[in-house]
Amino acid sequence: xxxxxxxxxxxxxxxxxxxxxxxxxxxxxxxxxxxxxxxxxxxxxxxxxxxxxxxxxxxxxxxxxxxxxxxxxxxxxxxxxxxxxxxxxxxxxxxxxxxxxxxxxxxxxxxxxxxxxxxxxxxxxxxxxxxxxxxxxxxxxxxxxxxxx
Amino acid sequence: xxxxxxxxxxxxxxxxxxxxxxxxxxxxxxxxxxxxxxxxxxxxxxxxxxxxxxxxxxxxxxxxxxxxxxxxxxxxxxxxxxxxxxxxxxxxxxxxxxxxxxxxxxxxxxxxxxxxxxxxxxxxxxxxxxxxxxxxxxxxxxxxxxxxx
DNA sequence: TTTTGTGCAAACGTTTTGCAATTAT
DNA sequence: ATAATTGCAAAACGTTTGCACAAAA
Numbered sequence: 001x002x003x004x005x006x007x008x009x010x011x012x013x014x015x016x017x018x019x020x021x022x023x024x025x026x027x028x029x030x031x032x033x034x035x036x037x038x039x040x041x042x043x044x045x046x047x048x049x050x051x052x053x054x055x056x057x058x059x060x061x062x063x064x065x066x067x068x069x070x071x072x073x074x075x076x077x078x079x080x081x082x083x084x085x086x087x088x089x090x091x092x093x094x095x096x097x098x099x100x101x102x103x104x105x106x107x108x109x110x111x112x113x114x115x116x117x118x119x120x121x122x123x124x125x126x127x128x129x130x131x132x133x134x135x136x137x138x139x140x141x142x143x144x145x146x147x148x149x
Numbered sequence: 150x151x152x153x154x155x156x157x158x159x160x161x162x163x164x165x166x167x168x169x170x171x172x173x174x175x176x177x178x179x180x181x182x183x184x185x186x187x188x189x190x191x192x193x194x195x196x197x198x199x200x201x202x203x204x205x206x207x208x209x210x211x212x213x214x215x216x217x218x219x220x221x222x223x224x225x226x227x228x229x230x231x232x233x234x235x236x237x238x239x240x241x242x243x244x245x246x247x248x249x250x251x252x253x254x255x256x257x258x259x260x261x262x263x264x265x266x267x268x269x270x271x272x273x274x275x276x277x278x279x280x281x282x283x284x285x286x287x288x289x290x291x292x293x294x295x296x297x298x
Numbered sequence: 299t300t301t302t303g304t305g306c307a308a309a310c311g312t313t314t315t316g317c318a319a320t321t322a323t
Numbered sequence: 324a325t326a327a328t329t330g331c332a333a334a335a336c337g338t339t340t341g342c343a344c345a346a347a348a
Contacts, residue, residue, distance in 0.1 A: 043312080078227045099275075106275075110268045116261040119259045123257060130285040136280065168302090204305065209303080211339070
């Protein structure tokens with residue numbers, strides 16, 4: 001067996017600190033989200049883990065995703081055009097580029113994001129907890145496909 | 150009767166130009182969205198107009214919202230935590246501040262948005278069509294309520 | 299008159315819920 | 324032991340769809 005990542009260790013510690021339990025399903029969901037940059041939906045998490053955990057249920061996947069969001073380990077991108085909410089384990093503020101054709105999601109970091117965040121916090125009177133920055137368009141691959149049509 | 154806004158006039162002209170028809174329902178939906186800054190959901194649009202158009206159906210509301218999005222007259226904010234997609238008639242790029250407690254949505258404009266948009270376009274290889282910039286947190290009113298709890 | 303748009307009601311798919319069985323502690 | 328968590332199945336909810344009727348052009 002592999003050594004668990006620091007994030008997983010911390011997650012388990014935080015669970016205990018909150019009086020919650022450390023279950024294989026919870027670990028598996030976070031581990032899976034950390035292992036991919038495809039921004040999966042609940043259904044995709046379920047499918048990916050169903051093989052290894054045959055008894056896994058949608059209820060558990062949704063419960064765990066909600067828990068992880070609440071604990072700040074992942075964030076929700078919401079529906080990206082395929083009628084499913086997608087999740088992102090990259091909690092560093094960044095922009096998500098959503099391809100409206102193939103529904104791929106690419107992360108992009110920008111120095112301007114920090115400025116924007118600071119501006120919002122200072123100007124709005126809001127106590128900002130989280131952000132969801134999505135740009136919609138055509139990814140390079142789909143631009144190519146469109147030209148060939 | 151009041152004079153229709155330039156935007157409504159242009160909308161009707163564009164409908165004709167596209168070979169589509171100018172119906173009271175279509176005008177009413179756009180007019181309603183233009184009249185409010187509450188970023189309504191489909192259900193809220195339906196409720197608001199149902200009084201004046203008793204026969205109005207959800208199908209028409211959804212069809213019209215899709216049409217308006219497609220024509221670029223409104224944009225979709227998506228689910229903001231209440232499990233309903235919300236719509237925004239403010240198509241000038243801006244950030245939306247979503248209160249996670251009362252689900253209010255406030256628009257805020259920032260000079261940094263333009264820089265961010267330019268950066269994304271230049272760096273990503275994406276052909277950006279649209280953006281959805283949401284910040285989640287507590288609005289001033291709900292911050293006050295939380296303190297009193 | 300002809301074609302588009304509407305309204306209704308049923309269908310769809312994702313997400314949520316209640317509860318008995320299971321499992322972590 | 325005991326309280327939290329899971330899995331199952333059914334339900335709920337927002338949204339979409341098919342089709343007959345109405346209405347715009």
